Amino acid sequence: MSEIAHADRAHALLSPSGAHRWLHCTPSARLEATLPDSKTEASRRGELAHEISELKLQKIFSGLPTRSFNASLKKFKGHELYEPIMDDHTNAYVDYIQSIVHTFPSPPYVVIERSVDLTDFVPESSGTSDCIIIGGGKLHVIDYKNGQGVPVPAEDNPQMKLYALGALKAFSLLFPITEVHLAIVQPKVWDQPSEWSLPVADLLAWGESIKPIAQAAFNGEGEYSSGDHCGFCRARINCRARVEHMLDASSLAPLKPPLISWGEVGEVLRKAEGIDKWYKALKEAALAEVLKGGQVAGWKAVEGRGGRDYANMDAAFAHLKEKGIEEAVLYERKPLTPPQLEEALTKKVYKELLEEPGHVIKRAGTPTLAHEDDKRPAITNQVKPEDAFSAPIE
Ligand code: SF4
Numbered sequence: 001m002s003e004i005a006h007a008d009r010a011h012a013l014l015s016p017s018g019a020h021r022w023l024h025c026t027p028s029a030r031l032e033a034t035l036p037d038s039k040t041e042a043s044r045r046g047e048l049a050h051e052i053s054e055l056k057l058q059k060i061f062s063g064l065p066t067r068s069f070n071a072s073l074k075k076f077k078g079h080e081l082y083e084p085i086m087d088d089h090t091n092a093y094v095d096y097i098q099s100i101v102h103t104f105p106s107p108p109y110v111v112i113e114r115s116v117d118l119t120d121f122v123p124e125s126s127g128t129s130d131c132i133i134i135g136g137g138k139l140h141v142i143d144y145k146n147g148q149g150v151p152v153p154a155e156d157n158p159q160m161k162l163y164a165l166g167a168l169k170a171f172s173l174l175f176p177i178t179e180v181h182l183a184i185v186q187p188k189v190w191d192q193p194s195e196w197s198l199p200v201a202d203l204l205a206w207g208e209s210i211k212p213i214a215q216a217a218f219n220g221e222g223e224y225s226s227g228d229h230c231g232f233c234r235a236r237i238n239c240r241a242r243v244e245h246m247l248d249a250s251s252l253a254p255l256k257p258p259l260i261s262w263g264e265v266g267e268v269l270r271k272a273e274g275i276d277k278w279y280k281a282l283k284e285a286a287l288a289e290v291l292k293g294g295q296v297a298g299w300k301a302v303e304g305r306g307g308r309d310y311a312n313m314d315a316a317f318a319h320l321k322e323k324g325i326e327e328a329v330l331y332e333r334k335p336l337t338p339p340q341l342e343e344a345l346t347k348k349v350y351k352e353l354l355e356e357p358g359h360v361i362k363r364a365g366t367p368t369l370a371h372e373d374d375k376r377p378a379i380t381n382q383v384k385p386e387d388a389f390s391a392p393i394e
Contacts, residue, residue: 013033016118026213026216027258031234032233057097114132117166121211129167135175138181141181146188180200181196226244235259
């Protein structure tokens with residue numbers, strides 16, 4: 001897998017992107033620093049989308065020549081993680097930035113991918129803001145998020161507030177700034193960016209308020225505290241505080257090492273078995289309760305993400321064909337899988353036409369964790385000595 005330049009950024013121990021976590025759980029940053037940072041495909045895809053966004057902004061605001069732009073874009077589009085929808089999503093981000101720029105009577109100051117110094121508030125910390133726009137006493141800090149699983153609102157967002165503090169430090173001597181506007185463009189989640197504003201005085205007061213917390217986090221002091229900030233923590237799988245919080249397992253007393261052992265993992269897996277289904281069922285019951293007007297402390301029902309449907313599919317497709325749209329564009333043609341064909345052809349015909357002539361191969365199943373009394377034999381990735389020595393010598 002080829003590397004994406006955006007991935008090369010150095011991250012401070014107390015990075016703005018981790019602020020939600022280390023502000024709530026001060027020892028987490030030092031603990032995370034001892035654990036490997038395993039990047040997911042989603043995070044690498046996010047880095048690629050950031051590269052594409054930056055390129056598009058450079059063309060508009062930094063005068064990147066068309067030839068260089070086209071060459072770089074072609075390279076990004078050839079990347080194995082590129083997906084065509086990325087073009088629409090990064091366009092949405094660029095369009096939003098342009099719409100902000102156009103609100104100013106004269107061209108504002110625009111900086112892209114700017115590194116900001118946060119050491120006035122957070123020890124040894126810095127970060128990179130996707131886009132900063134300054135003009136008419138306003139500071140806009142805009143961030144692109146490619147993720148889909150977790151919506152990230154701009155309101156009271158510590159990552160965004162830290163970028164804004166860094167931008168103030170960098171530019172407030174050059175530009176008078178009184179208002180701060182934060183925006184997160186997350187096209188996979190929201191049609192419109194999430195926005196939030198606050199006066200500069202409030203931002204600076206917040207910066208002062210987090211200084212002792214940041215110092216404790218830098219020192220690795222304080223209590224482990226689990227919550228929704230654990231989601232992207234490197235310790236989230238085997239963090240003792242989190243396990244205790246989820247299971248209320250009083251037998252796993254505090255003051256033990258912060259990471260649970262594999263022996264304890266076995267016990268936790270057993271205790272937590274079915275917890276996901278249970279949680280889902282409980283959530284459904286709570287939703288039904290609040291929908292019928294009942295109260296569930298701390299919860300409410302809201303409208304989920306809507307979808308789109310044809311008012312009349314036959315009429316819509318007839319209209320499209322009339323307008324010259326090919327039928328092949330309107331329908332998806334997908335091959336049936338072997339189990340589906342077996343069902344469609346009957347077992348006998350399937351066997352005669354596909355299995356016996358060797359048109360179907362058997363794949364090994366994905367490894368799955370099972371109880372030790374499961375009837376299937378245990379498997380491992382380790383090469384056994386008998387297999388190693390029985391391999392032919394080339
Ligand atoms: S997983 Fe553990 S260390 Fe990480 S933020 Fe949550 S409580 Fe803190």
